[in-house]
Amino acid sequence: MKQRVTIADVAKKAGVSATTVSRILNGNYSQTSAETTARVLEAIRELDYRPNALAKGLKQMKTQVIGVILSNLQNPFWLRVLKGIEDTCRKAGYQLMICNSCDDPAIEAEHIKNLQTRNVDGIIVNPTPGNRDLFEQLLATGYPCVFVNRHLPNLAMPGVVMNNIRGASLAVEHLLEGGRQRIAIIAYQGEITTWTERVEGYKTTLLAHGKREQDLLIELVPNRPGAARSAAIRLLKRNPRPDALLSTTNLMTLEILDAIQSLGLRIPEDVALVGYDETMWCKYLNPPLTTVRQPAYEMGEIAAKRIIQLCKGTRRTKLDVTVLEPELVVRESSRPASATPDVGATIAAGTGTSG
Amino acid sequence: MKQRVTIADVAKKAGVSATTVSRILNGNYSQTSAETTARVLEAIRELDYRPNALAKGLKQMKTQVIGVILSNLQNPFWLRVLKGIEDTCRKAGYQLMICNSCDDPAIEAEHIKNLQTRNVDGIIVNPTPGNRDLFEQLLATGYPCVFVNRHLPNLAMPGVVMNNIRGASLAVEHLLEGGRQRIAIIAYQGEITTWTERVEGYKTTLLAHGKREQDLLIELVPNRPGAARSAAIRLLKRNPRPDALLSTTNLMTLEILDAIQSLGLRIPEDVALVGYDETMWCKYLNPPLTTVRQPAYEMGEIAAKRIIQLCKGTRRTKLDVTVLEPELVVRESSRPASATPDVGATIAAGTGTSG
DNA sequence: TGCAAGCGGTTTATCGTTTTCCTATGCCAC
DNA sequence: GTGGCATAGGAAAACGATAAACCGCTTGCA
Numbered sequence: 080m081k082q083r084v085t086i087a088d089v090a091k092k093a094g095v096s097a098t099t100v101s102r103i104l105n106g107n108y109s110q111t112s113a114e115t116t117a118r119v120l121e122a123i124r125e126l127d128y129r130p131n132a133l134a135k136g137l138k139q140m141k142t143q144v145i146g147v148i149l150s151n152l153q154n155p156f157w158l159r160v161l162k163g164i165e166d167t168c169r170k171a172g173y174q175l176m177i178c179n180s181c182d183d184p185a186i187e188a189e190h191i192k193n194l195q196t197r198n199v200d201g202i203i204v205n206p207t208p209g210n211r212d213l214f215e216q217l218l219a220t221g222y223p224c225v226f227v228n229r230h231l232p233n234l235a236m237p238g239v240v241m242n243n244i245r246g247a248s249l250a251v252e253h254l255l256e257g258g259r260q261r262i263a264i265i266a267y268q269g270e271i272t273t274w275t276e277r278v279e280g281y282k283t284t285l286l287a288h289g290k291r292e293q294d295l296l297i298e299l300v301p302n303r304p305g306a307a308r309s310a311a312i313r314l315l316k317r318n319p320r321p322d323a324l325l326s327t328t329n330l331m332t333l334e335i336l337d338a339i340q341s342l343g344l345r346i347p348e349d350v351a352l353v354g355y356d357e358t359m360w361c362k363y364l365n366p367p368l369t370t371v372r373q374p375a376y377e378m379g380e381i382a383a384k385r386i387i388q389l390c391k392g393t394r395r396t397k398l399d400v401t402v403l404e405p406e407l408v409v410r411e412s413s414r415p416a417s418a419t420p421d422v423g424a425t426i427a428a429g430t431g432t433s434g
Numbered sequence: 435m436k437q438r439v440t441i442a443d444v445a446k447k448a449g450v451s452a453t454t455v456s457r458i459l460n461g462n463y464s465q466t467s468a469e470t471t472a473r474v475l476e477a478i479r480e481l482d483y484r485p486n487a488l489a490k491g492l493k494q495m496k497t498q499v500i501g502v503i504l505s506n507l508q509n510p511f512w513l514r515v516l517k518g519i520e521d522t523c524r525k526a527g528y529q530l531m532i533c534n535s536c537d538d539p540a541i542e543a544e545h546i547k548n549l550q551t552r553n554v555d556g557i558i559v560n561p562t563p564g565n566r567d568l569f570e571q572l573l574a575t576g577y578p579c580v581f582v583n584r585h586l587p588n589l590a591m592p593g594v595v596m597n598n599i600r601g602a603s604l605a606v607e608h609l610l611e612g613g614r615q616r617i618a619i620i621a622y623q624g625e626i627t628t629w630t631e632r633v634e635g636y637k638t639t640l641l642a643h644g645k646r647e648q649d650l651l652i653e654l655v656p657n658r659p660g661a662a663r664s665a666a667i668r669l670l671k672r673n674p675r676p677d678a679l680l681s682t683t684n685l686m687t688l689e690i691l692d693a694i695q696s697l698g699l700r701i702p703e704d705v706a707l708v709g710y711d712e713t714m715w716c717k718y719l720n721p722p723l724t725t726v727r728q729p730a731y732e733m734g735e736i737a738a739k740r741i742i743q744l745c746k747g748t749r750r751t752k753l754d755v756t757v758l759e760p761e762l763v764v765r766e767s768s769r770p771a772s773a774t775p776d777v778g779a780t781i782a783a784g785t786g787t788s789g
Numbered sequence: 790t791g792c793a794a795g796c797g798g799t800t801t802a803t804c805g806t807t808t809t810c811c812t813a814t815g816c817c818a819c
Numbered sequence: 820g821t822g823g824c825a826t827a828g829g830a831a832a833a834c835g836a837t838a839a840a841c842c843g844c845t846t847g848c849a
Contacts, residue, residue: 083575085835096799101837110797132552133492134835137804142488144531144552153517158508165507165534174548176499177532179520193529197487197499220438336718360713363691365720440805451829456807465827489805492834 084128093122104130136198144174145386146194148204150182154329156356156375157205160227163379164203171387173200182302184209195222200390203227203382206236208270223389227382229272230400237389237398239381243273246371246405247280250325250353253369253407255288257415259323259351263296263314265307265335266327277327277355296321307331311338315350323351323413329358336364351413362410369413371405378403439483448477459485491553499529500741501549503559505537509684511711511730512560515582518734519558526742528555537657539564550577555745558582558737561591563625578744582737584627585755592744592753594736598628601726601760602635605680605708608724608762610643612770614678614706618651618669620662620690621682632682632710651676662686666693670705678706678768684713691719706768717765724768728760 086104090097095118099111103119111119122128136142145168149157161177168175176199180187184207191213194202201223206214211231217224218236226238247264254262264281267274282295298314300306307326314321315338324339326332332354339346346352346366354361357372381401441459445452450473454466458474466474477483491497500523504512516532523530531554535542539562546568549557556578561569566586572579573591581593602619609617619636622629633652640650653669655661662681669676670693679694681687687709694701701707701721709716712727736756 086837087835095797097836098800098838099798102798105837110795112797115797129547129551131492131835133488133497134804135837137486137488137492137806137835138837140804152520153513155510155513158510158513162508162534174552175532177530179517192484196484197529330714333714333718358715359685359688360715360719363688363719364715365718365722367720441807442805452806453808453829453831454827457828460807467827470827486805489834490807492805492836493807495834 084126086128086130089119089122089126089128092126093119095119140198141200141390142198143172144176144197144199145383145390146176146178146190146197146199146202146204148178148180148187148190148194148202150180150205150207152177152179155358156329156373159375160379160382163376163381164383165379167380167383168387171383173387173390180205180207182207188213191217201225201386203386205229206231223386225382225386225389226400227378232272235398237385237400239378239385239401239403240272241373241378242402242404243276244280244283246355246373247277247325247327248284249405249407250355250369250371251281251284252288253409254323254325254351254353254413255285257323257351257413259415261294261296261319261321262323262325263298263321264325264327265298265300265310265314265331267302267331268299269302274327281325305334308334308338311335312342315339315342315344321350322416323353326352326354329354329356331355332368332370346412347414348416351416353407353413357408361408364412366412367410369410370408372408373405374403439481441483441485444474444477444481444483447481448474450474495553496555496745497553498527499531499552499554500738500745501531501533501545501552501554501557501559503533503535503542503545503549503557505535505560505562507532507534510713511684511728514730515734515737518731518736519738520734522735522738523742526738528742528745535560535562537562543568546572556580556741558741560584561586578741580737580741580744581755582733587627590753592740592755594733594740594756594758595627596728596733597757597759598631599635599638601710601728602632602680602682603639604760604762605710605724605726606636606639607643608764609678609680609706609708609768610640612678612706612768614770616649616651616674616676617678617680618653618676619680619682620653620655620665620669620686622657622686623654624657629682636680660689663689663693666690667697670694670697670699676705677771678708681707681709684709684711686710687723687725701767702769703771706771708762708768712763716763719767721767722765724765725763726760727763729758733758 086097086100090100093100095115099115100119102110103116108116132142147164151157165175176194178190180190187207188210191202203225205228206226208231211234214231214234214236224236226236228240230236230238230240251262262285264278266278278297285295296314298310300310311324311334314324324335326335335352339350339352344350352368354368354370357370361368361370441452441455445455448455450470454470455474457465458471463471487497502519506512520530531549533545535545542562543565546557558580560583561581563586566589569586569589569591579591581591583595585591585593585595606617617640619633621633637650651669653665655665666679666689669679679690681690690707694705694707699705707723709723709725712725716723716725
């Protein structure tokens with residue numbers, strides 16, 4: 080199938096060479112007279128000519144496309160991140176190629192190779208630990224790449240992450256203040272920094288408040304539908320029963336809610352619940368849910384700015400990691416069992432950048 | 435920036451011409467001996483060669499990329515559609531280029547042109563009415579395009595849509611059976627088929643059940659945050675007050691919930707609420723929400739299959755529209771004010787295809 | 790006086806593939 | 820021998836755009 084209109088057609092129509100047309104297209108007016116420029120622009124308009132991005136990309140080895148690899152698009156958290164990325168990229172004239180790795184290193188690797196094959200200018204990725212070698216290679220070859228939300232320990236890839244330790248810490252401190260004694264946490268198993276750090280935040284905060292190792296109630300579950308629900312039920316059947324649950328994920332929270340409901344327990348009277356990651360529906364749950372709010376949009380924005388900077392920079396730009404701070408949104412689900420509601424209050428934590 | 439390994443490098447290493455390498459890459463073994471083939475494959479492996487998709491696309495005018503233009507990625511409904519599209523395309527070896535039109539015809543037009551410029555093999559789009567001419571042109575030139583969820587009246591574009599009339603009808607009939615007398619609907623203004631059809635379904639069903647024109651309570655609001663909330667408050671302050679509200683959108687439902695809560699009304703005692711489009715959180719709302727469930731994943735799947743078929747088909751394939759049937763998920767929010775809960779029941783409606 | 794830069798462009802090379810012709814070579818039947 | 824015809828593979832021309840070199844002439848500047 081032949082392309083409708085090529086630069087040659089425009090050139091012929093305007094009575095000039097293709098080069099002249101190309102120069103005008105690229106805003107290089109200095110070498111053409113005003114009349115010629117006008118004639119060419121008129122021809123472009125009349126033929127509704129638009130340059131073939133493939134040919135342009137082949138020649139320049141730049142495509143104005145950024146690859147984005149996310150672990151789970153089903154999670155609304157990523158939508159907000161994506162929106163931040165998208166808005167920023169669109170403003171800068173970049174198109175997105177979005178891929179879903181499903182947290183599977185094999186799929187992720189495939190996507191990375193595919194994106195490179197397509198000569199995307201850079202890649203934003205929520206990395207799985209399984210492809211460390213691949214990322215090391217990207218870093219070594221200077222291929223523009225930025226991590227988002229997660230990082231890989233001891234890998235100097237630029238990125239944007241959340242302060243997960245702080246997030247869990249905020250939640251635990253809030254529950255302690257509310258008089259909760261037996262706080263449990265459910266998290267996914269694996270070397271994913273977002274998960275391990277939240278558990279770490281839980282642990283250090285409790286220990287700092289005088290709890291002992293054996294008081295900790297940590298339930299690690301595989302990242303698979305239903306696993307968190309079972310774990311919650313297991314926890315809630317313990318004797319004595321935990322009086323507070325800390326979820327570490329958006330979707331996990333819904334499973335825990337399900338578990339609590341199925342056991343006929345009341346929130347917050349029997350057990351308090353704090354979710355991780357604020358969504359549009361948290362406010363309307365039964366009861367309204369206390370959550371750790373994360374600046375997702377902002378994270379996407381920063382990641383996009385970072386990758387664009389890397390794409391444009393001729394020399395290797397500085398490599399650093401930005402850490403964004405979460406805040407706690409307090410609602411009824413974590414209200415002290417014997418207290419008046421304290422709905423809508425927010426404990427902020429500020430935002431900052433560190434190396 | 436020079437590409438690391440090209441076909442020429444492989445050819446040199448294997449002691450053959452680029453032609454031979456290309457032939458082998460494309461599975462055309464009939465013209466090369468077994469030894470040569472083995473030698474070339476070995477060279478490819480050793481050099482970790484992967485063909486440049488840009489050059490290949492330029493030559494063939496095929497990119498194995500499908501463009502997807504959606505009106506609002508923030509809506510989880512589209513995520514499920516997207517997942518259907520993605521799974522299907524990945525299986526078939528296609529990559530996605532996802533764009534957000536934000537229901538703005540100008541942005542949509544820009545995306546369409548951009549996608550064509552990048553020589554995507556086909557486009558799946560949730561169309562805005564503002565670009566009818568553009569779509570007519572696509573249709574005329576035979577550029578593969580498939581509509582999803584919406585359609586444009588009198589435009590013979592292949593597509594997949596939901597039976598929206600039926601969806602609203604199911605909801606209204608359910609409310610009528612529950613004894614509700616003053617059923618109101620809130621919908622967005624505009625020539626968007628999903629919205630107009632739902633209103634139509636509401637209208638025809640009520641009229642068919644003996645209501646008169648003046649009994650209809652239709653509130654049309656602009657598609658803008660907060661508008662639905664105001665409309666709901668306006669409706670609920672009427673005297674007599676509506677005893678049932680039918681939402682027509684995912685996000686609108688949350689706004690309506692907000693309105694009801696702010697007025698201190700109880701669901702379903704004071705007013706019943708039925709949402710449109712089932713999400714993962716509907717079950718956990720306060721109270722659990724009755725909704726119209728739509729086969730979103732399936733819709734994406736079918737749209738993807740359709741576009742792939744069009745991309746591959748040398749001749750113009752048959753152009754038809756698939757209509758998917760919704761079902762009602764009954765939960766507490768629509769329970770008759772004076773009745774026992776009837777939670778979890780589902781009224782199915784079957785699925786079919788029509789021209 | 791001599792060299793370089795600018796005028797408004799064109800020619801030509803190039804990006805990495807695929808594709809369309811070709812060309813050897815060997816084998817067979819006559 | 821020689822013509823015919825597979826077989827295995829190569830050379831070169833696309834594909835559409837951009838970058839570099841260059842055209843013959845004029846002008847600026849040391």
